[in-house]
Amino acid sequence: MTHQPDFTFIDLFAGIGGIRRAFEGKKGIGGKCVMTSEWNKYARQTYEANFLDHDDHMFNGDITEIDEREVPDHDVLLGGFPCQPFSIAGVSKKNALGRAHGFDDPTQGTLFFDIKRIIDEKRPAAFMLENVKNLKSHDRGRTFEVIKTVLEDELGYQVQTRVVNGRSFTPQNRERILIVGFREANDFDIDALELPEPRKTIESVLHQKGETPIPHDAGRYFDHRKGEVLDKYTLTENLWTYLQAYADKHKSAGNGFGFGLVKPGMTTRTLSARYYKDGSEILIHQENKRPRRLTPRECARLMGFGDDFVIPVSDTQAYKQFGNSVVVPAIHAMADHMKPYIEKALVAERESARRSA
Template identity: 50%
Template sequence: MFEFELLAQDLLEKAEEEEKQQQDKDRKLIEKVLEIYDQKYVAELLRKIGKNEWSRETLNRWVNGKCEPKSLTTAEETLLKKMLPAPPEHHPNYAFRFIDLFAGIGGIRKGFEAIGGQCVFTSEWNKEAVRTYKANWFNDEQAHQFNLDIREVTLSDNANISEIEAYENIDNVIPDHDVLLAGFPCQPFSLAGVSKKNSLGRAHGFECEAQGTLFFDVARIIRSKKPAIFVLENVKNLKSHDKGKTFKVIMETLDELGYEVADAAASGSDDPKIIDGKHFLPQHRERIVLVGFRRDLAIHEGFSLRDINHFYPKKRPTLGELLESTVDSKYILTPKLWEYLYNYAKKHAAKGNGFGFGLVDPKNADSIARTLSARYHKDGSEILIDRGWDKELGEVDFGNEHNQSHRPRRLTPRECARLMGFEKPDGKPFRIPVSDTQSYRQFGNSVVVPVFEAVARLLEPYILKAVTVKTAKN
């Protein structure tokens, strides 16, 4: 009897320990989900599968240890896991490793993951963008690190740190990788950004302490980690900023670091480093792409961004094909806003300044939208969907019933995701866990995804060659 009691006690203790481990596991799952989604939204979903006890307050108290620990049911656990991104098909058999700096919502990452890459480090300072990123991209907890402000790694904002200490910290924090991706902040170099800073009497370019110097943080990481290849992205105006001085400094810096930049000598309107998203999707969006190869690896021969045209789609999607079949009326411009935009455009047209808004006809297969910007949430003026309004800027009766019922509308966030290439109408939906305002900002700040999918595919044989050469050297 005594032996039986000891056995029962041992089994009881093991069961309690297993229950505790499961509760810890469940709490961690809840915490990961709540890094992305609002507590109220998660609680509502959990209630739908049978437990009325779930509430925003319940979740908050549980995560913060203010109530008795819980164990999730199988249905609840399954639901929460489905709210997180699944690993790519090639997980865990990756062909190469890369890092994603100034990552935004992962537009550049997608193409490099698609060709077999494993992201081992991500840096993005905007917490709302981080939510969207984590909702869509699988990050292996054992092999991936997430950082918010890259200056916490490079220590560039600490004047008391020596260069030696800074480089040691970079080397210790950032994992070794084959490819470095960085869409470093473009505001100090963009036409809109320069104009705004000039009007405020603020510095721009490399003189902008807040963002202009962040290129040098990328340079420090390149110098410390020596990736085989880098891909840098910025606005087209980077080349002409400050009469070309900014771009000259960037190119000289990359050369000094020991890298061969593809198509470095090319210039003018035929520069292959300037890629327009209109070749892939119906949006005019020009960006400069700098692809660099470590010179000592001697792997760059034959690479040119001119060959990206081999990856143009055989049939570019039309704007109409990207639109949702039904749209909430909240995306239709209010009468007051439309009248304001219309009259504003009319006034500037009279001065020869062109239209103040971009009205796009979804029935026209050749329609190309203007560049989606981060300010789209304000009035949507750069891309308005034509719903039958008279396009001539004449005298218009805004009280006319026909005109009012055909007011233009904004794109929905889902349509923005499609126009930027994050999803296809018939494909896997891109998860948007943030408000409309935040999503418009995020898509407006992002890249046209198929452009960088094409860059990745163009680079694939060079990346694999780099991995082989590096392995042989080691």
């Protein structure tokens, strides 16, 4: 007997499916994904390796090429729309290159308006959007005002926002803004979501001697016989010398730039998509050795992905993907908070349809 989902949703700017994981099926809050959009071929490779039940499922690449009328009907729209145009790092980089950012970015900044046209056409009962904390302050708040005006005044949704730190769930300081909207007025209160006290430290995500081997990792990251992370993750002497000199230079200039060395009992900085370059924001202390990068599996754990999550791509691509993803249990907490209101909205919708029939 086929299980009937509690609701349907679409997954836009899906990345590797972190948001979907929180909303779908038994591991999430019971929804069924009916459409995915993701343009990056490597992210799509990881996504497809982990979400294989694509029956009745539409998979699209570039959202700008999707006709909103062809999007399947859905109850909830989900989207972690690109954050580089609004992030502190992204804005700094674009300024240095003399390029536009925010809504002036000709490729990424306008993608919010693809969300707008889909919501306008399909009128889902609810949506949840995710972005960097800096979205609220970008361009002196004007960017965020445009977004809120579109969602509330033009589309008519009841909208609330909250900055949630993944630190409540994993040993990583990662603040992200969640934007939740409902088509019909209700008493949903985003601030009523209670987050657990941060307790986890770096040891909770690191490979440990004696840990159970993960079949789909096939020894790519950890030598179970020796009980050690593979040597390739330890920084080379040249790179470690460079990072120390770079940090010293900025420290003497009064800047805070430098590497983030993490020891037992500590938490980490935010994992970014540039982690593959030198790993400098999160370096793991090793006794009597140079520090090392996190392995891709440790990055997965740091983002709240279970060890069942398959990593089919190269280390470089994996680092980019986890750095661009979401802290899954943080999204799951918000999904749990939204679920009763989604259910009430759908009951009211069905009752209205019955009366009209």
